[in-house]
Amino acid sequence: MITAIFDYEFLQNAFASGLIIGLVAPALGLFIVVRRLALIADALSHVALAGIAGSLFLSQNVIALAGLNPLYLGIGSSVAGSLLIDRLRELYKSYEELAIPIIMSGGIALGAIFISLAQGFSTDLVGYLFGSVSAVGREDLYTILAVAVITILFIVLTYKELFSMSFDPEYSRAQGISSRALNIWFMIVTALVVAGSMRIVGILLVSSLMTIPVAAAMQIAKGFRQAMLYAAIFGELSVLGGLVAAFYLNLAPGGTIVVISILILLLVLGGKKLVASRNTARNEEVETGEL
Amino acid sequence: MTEPLIELEDVSYRYGDTSALEHIFLTVEKGEFWAVIGPNGSGKSTLIKLILGLIKPLSGQIRLFGRDASDFREKEKIGYVSQKSNAFNRAFPATVREVVRSGLVKKAGLFRRYPADADEKVDSALSAVGMEEFAERSIGDLSGGQQQRVFIARALISNPELLVLDEPTVGIDRKHMQSFYNMLGRLNREKGIAIVLVTHDVDTVSELVTHVACVNRSIHFHGPHEEYSRQESEIRTEWYGHAVRRVHHGSKAADA
């Protein structure tokens, strides 16, 4: 594998993209999880599906667009979807979660229409649904890199505000933080990461990479920074392991990445339980010793 | 004379069709310690939210530090502890230090890191509330009363000139409540921080406060504490249906 990376450009693309996504998706995912917005990532990925399917359909039917990389329309529709969700959440203030099924089913519906209109892009589409090791091009890699730079800049520059807003929205508004503007940017960046991760983990599994490593990290982290660090480490381990397994066993990387991240979560939960039971055993020993 | 910290002039507010506050006049000067009292649903939290700019008045004018509330930007001058502070998710991964530090978010400014002395400030804010040993603990692992003290530390860390607290003693036991109120008294006397405290424990704070405002949709009484003491039984009979006998009488001189 190590030598294969030097031999094949597609492997370089896949691994470089994977390493970037393995870091960025869980880091942003931490904010998504603590703000209880995990379903939004799912909704956005399905809107991205509409964009991808629409783009593939256009490429088939409009000669000028034959070489269009579907990632761009995927990103575009996911960003548009994020702004729509934001509007709907404002509109239905006391039923914010209503926005999610509306946008999600809208995305799937459009996707279904484009897929049935077009003929014969099933292999391409499967790559987008479950991720692909072989289909990641240089252009994809550069797009993913750009998405990552924007995301990291966003997190670094607004970390204080994002933390405050996530932990205590009312307090941060009382401090004069414009939660409205920050929220819109947050939604846009989420849409970018969702669309950017799609190439590697696939539309159907994008949100798992943003939530499962975070779920594992939250089990053992004491603070927020620590949770972000652990989430990124677990994300990277999942992506690396998942890509290697996918390449050798000829499987869809989305599947292997998510299975590994779940295994990590189970290991963390098991390890935590073991430590806890050891501690109580030790305490009991001390207690009986004292008697 | 310096500008009053808070000025409400004929302020009214309604939630949809429910009128919450009507024709409120209130002036809080530097160094004063106000107790805001009133039955449930009387509009105390609404008053606090108006002062903090979380909601905009339907009519009337609010001025903070001499400036119109909607133009007031120096929010770090106001420390806030809300009624629902510990409604956050206990599994939220944050240390006490991270939570207290977030009280500096406005002072540090957008796109900037926390200042280099932020950690020192966290430590001294935590020791002001007797929680210095808990800095590296997870916020979710603390008891309700301990969390509440952490939120006070978060409100204190930016060195506010005005502290606004909405029923901050929810979940604090009797013993700690007294020491908590004493701490507020010290902050008020020694550092000259003005305090607006929404509370139901009128008796416990009566020795500390300089002014009392009685809210029930409109303000029924506002003024120095001694005057309130004189009218107290009437106000209480009107609100709670029975006169509450006070255990002791604090005829506190307005020493602020």
Ligand SMILES: Nc1ncnc2c1ncn2[C@@H]1O[C@H](COP(=O)(O)OP(=O)(O)OP(=O)(O)O)[C@@H](O)[C@H]1O
């Ligand atoms: N978000 C809201 N939407 C609609 N009505 C509200 C809302 N918040 C408060 N109210 C109403 O406004 C009135 C004042 O509420 P407020 O929360 O200010 O009372 P309070 O004095 O703080 O009560 P408590 O002692 O229970 O905290 C109540 O009648 C309440 O029903």
Ligand SMILES: [Mg+2]
């Ligand atoms: Mg209230």
